Amino acid sequence: MKPSARAFPLLLAALLPLSACGIPETGVVEAGEPATGVLDPGVTSAPSESVPEAVPLVNVPLYFVEGGALVAVDRTVPGSTDLGSTVLMLFKGPDDKERRRGLTTELPPAAEAPTIRTDGTGVNVQLPRGAGSLSDTAVDQLACTVAVARLRQDPALGSAQVTVEQPGGRLAGRSSEDCPVDAATRRTPSKPGTAETGADPGTGTAVGGTGG
Structure with a gap:
């Protein structure tokens, strides 16, 4: 008998116990870490998105x-403003909505921001040269x-005194x-004036030129 003929019965005998135990004859069974984050059927994952914080609105x-x-x-x-940014906004003049209301300005466009110094209730605004x-x-x-912007910064002040310093002192x-x-109670300051020396008619406050 040929060797291959003798080997066939032995191979068949070895396969019979495996088939009887229910062990699959073919295929690969992979093992590894258990799955995590399993979603229910029909549910898909979506990237988390952070909700942007709302920018507060302020009245200038x-x-x-x-x-x-x-x-x-x-x-x-939107956002907060300081005295400097408020003044620059003023120098730009009325926006389109305000112009349609008939508002104008006598301030010229400013290429450079004034220097603003505060000391309690006093504010000094120095215009550029x-x-x-x-x-x-x-x-x-x-x-x-x-x-008014200064009082909104610190309402406890009660009042604010502003000195505008123009070129030439x-x-x-x-x-x-x-x-x-506001517009409902609008009125011009009483007899406003830009006295270079002596008392300011609008406030009764003595002001004087520094020369130059």
Whole structure:
């Protein structure tokens, strides 16, 4: 008998016990770590998205002109503002909506921001050297905007005194008490003036030029 003929019965005998025990004859069974994060049928995973924080809106007080009278405007902008950014916003003039209301400005466009210093209730606004001379109404716009913005920063002050310093040392004093509160109660400060020496007619505060 050939060797292959003798080997066939032996191979068959070895396979019979395996088939009887239910062990599969073919196929590969893989083993490993158990699956994690299994989703229910029909549920798909989605990347987590962080919800952006809402940017708070703030009202910025600005003073413009309507029919020769000073008008208070609250412009709503996102984020916080300081005195410097408020003044730059003022120098840019009324926006489209405000112009449609008939609001204008006597302040010229500013290429450079004024220097602002605060000391309690007092605020000094120093215009850059390249700035031109401001009219009385323009000074009122600037001083009232700064005064009201300062009070919103610190309501406990009660009032604010603003000094506008123009090139050449010309000073003009204004008080927040001389500024209109809103459009419904608008009024110009009493006899505003930019006296270079002596007493300011609008506040009764003595101001004087520093020369130059």
